[in-house]
Amino acid sequence: MKADSKSGKWVRRLTVFGKRREMGLGRWPDVGLAEARETADAARRGPCQKNFA
Numbered sequence: 001m002k003a004d005s006k007s008g009k010w011v012r013r014l015t016v017f018g019k020r021r022e023m024g025l026g027r028w029p030d031v032g033l034a035e036a037r038e039t040a041d042a043a044r045r046g047p048c049q050k051n052f053a
Contacts, residue, residue, distance in 0.1 A: 010036035012043060 010025035010033075023043060025036040 010040075012040045 008028040010028060010031055012023040012025055014021050014023065023040075025031060025039045031039075
């Protein structure tokens with residue numbers, strides 16, 4: 001729950017070795033939805049596949 005409706009953050013939720021983790025993608029409104037999605041997709045692909053987008 002957010003206390004302030006004018007701020008927020010984008011996160012990607014994932015599980016690593018059975019533990020829930022969150023990866024920060026940026027603060028809203030500094031980072032838009034499209035950019036947050038692109039960052040999450042790049043992280044999902046991993047470092048080995050960044051050049052194959």
